[in-house]
Amino acid sequence: MRSRLYLDHNATTPLRAEARDAMLAAMDQCGAASSIHGDGRGMRKRLEAARQQVAALVGVQGKNVVFCASATEANNMALTLGWQRDGKPVARRMAVSAVEHASVLNGTHASDPPVLLSVGAEGAVDIAHVKAVLARWRAEGTAGLVSVMLANNETGVIQPVAEIAALVHEAGGILHCDAAQAAGKIPFFLKDIGADLLTLSSHKIGGPLGAGALVLGNDALHLPHPLIRGGGQEKGMRAGTENVPAIAGFGAAAEAAQHCFGVFGGHVLALRSELELRLRASSPDLVVFGEGRERLPNTLNFAEPGMPAETALIALDLEGISVSSGSACSSGKVKVSHVLTAMGVTPALASCALRVSLGRETTFQEIEFFIAVWTRLRKNIHDRKQGRAA
Incomplete structure (x- = not known):
């Protein structure tokens, strides 16, 4: 019997052997x-070793890495107006792009709703709107x-972050x-x-579920009132006894990921290009979303007009293939993607979108x-439609 074909690596990717050993x-x-x-010192040594490994992946010092339970928690921690620089508040307003992950769109902590930064038809943030805000x-x-x-989790579109940061x-x-x-798929330093x-x-880079990190760009930034308060772990930024096994796996995966950029930039990109060409x-009539922009090498989001994603997902699953609509909500149901909606894609076409994300x-x-x-x-679905029409 053929084993299942897993092509949903943007959701989560298999545990690396190095991470399993460290855990x-x-x-x-x-x-x-x-x-x-x-x-306790022995566990502390493992914790700090992992901190250095994660820091090295994005080119920072270990002291600027704050471990938490997930990227969702890290986003919630980041999106507060309580941040201070050298003891002084640094932000009184908030703006987020319209194509952010749900943990950003729903995880903001501000008295007023954040400004939603618009994107163009290819999914890149509108710089003119950023400047206006x-x-x-x-x-x-x-x-x-x-x-x-x-990089967007659905389309793979890489955003002009450096340009926006300068503004x-x-x-x-x-x-x-x-x-x-983006981490582990394209090389970058903070x-x-x-x-x-x-x-x-x-877990997006081959580490275990249950670990994430918020990385600070410099020592001057501090959050005096963190989301999770208690014993003062993680330099007072995130209380709670650290999950050292998960963090150790995270660190090992981060170190291994540094050696895989060539795999993603070469082998995986070649596979995605072949897949897109053959599709x-x-x-x-195939539509590829974000095709005019630089994208993650492993991500292809496409739609065949007239082929609902829900139908295709079920049919592919029965064939032993795991992909995503790129817009599944927490209940597991398929809904129209807010990312494609922000890009101006019609609901009819957006409802046909599938995301195939390749792995190493x-x-x-x-x-x-x-x-x-x-x-x-595709042939079966179109044949059935023609049969009904006749």
């Missing part, structure tokens, strides 16, 4: 990282926190960047994109299998 080693050791005895804040004599993801800093504000999808706050996820050949171990044979299944599925 098992940490699980075999007892102690809380805050304890001062030898067992910043100009308005300036006229009011205030500054703000702006949140723009590095935000010129206006006296701070920039948060959710890099959960200083190069200009972010003040950066979100990372463990277009079999489906002349995806093979050419698997792409061939997907194409064969898709071609047969």
Whole structure:
């Protein structure tokens, strides 16, 4: 029997062997990282080693990495107007792009709803709108926190974060960047994109579920009233006994990911290009979202007009293929993507969108299998439609 074909790596990706080994080693050791005895110091050593590994992935010092339970928590931590720089508040307004992950759109902590920054038809943030919002804040004599993801989880579109960061800093504000999808797939350092706050996820890079990080751009930033308060762990930024096994796996995955950029930039990109080419050949009406922009090398979001995503997802699943609509809500139901809606895609076309996201171990044979299944599925659906029409 053929094993399932997993092509939903933007949702989560398989655990790396290095991460599993690091987790098992940490699980075999007892102690809380805050304890001062030898067992506690042993766990602290594992924790700090992982901190350095995660820091190295984005080119920062370990002291600027704050561990938490997920990228969602990191985003919630970042999106507060309580941030201070050298003891002084740095933001009184907030703006987020309209294509952010739900944990940004629903996780903002501000008295007024944040400004939604519009995007163009290809899914990139409208720089003119960013400038207009910043100009308005300036006229009011205030500054703000702006949140723009590095790469979109649905379309893979890479955002002009460095350009936006420069504008935000010129206006006296701070920039948060959710890099959960980009980390491990494209190389970048925090200083190069200009972010003040950066979100990372463990399970998106081959680490375990249950670990994430908020990375600070410099030592001057501080959050005096964190979301989770208690014993003062993580330098008072996030209370609670650290989940060292998960964090150790996160660190090992981050270190391994540094050696995989060539795989994503070469092998995976070649597979995605072949997949896109073959899909277009079999489906002349195929629409690829964000095709005019630079995208993550592993991500393809497309729609065949007249083929509802829900129907295609079920049919592919029955064939043993796991993909996503790119817009599944927490209940598991398919709904129209807010990302495609923000891009101006019609509801009818957006309801047909599928996201195929490849992984480091995806093979050419698997792409061939997907194409064969898709071609047969497309023919069956169109034949049934023609039969009903007749």
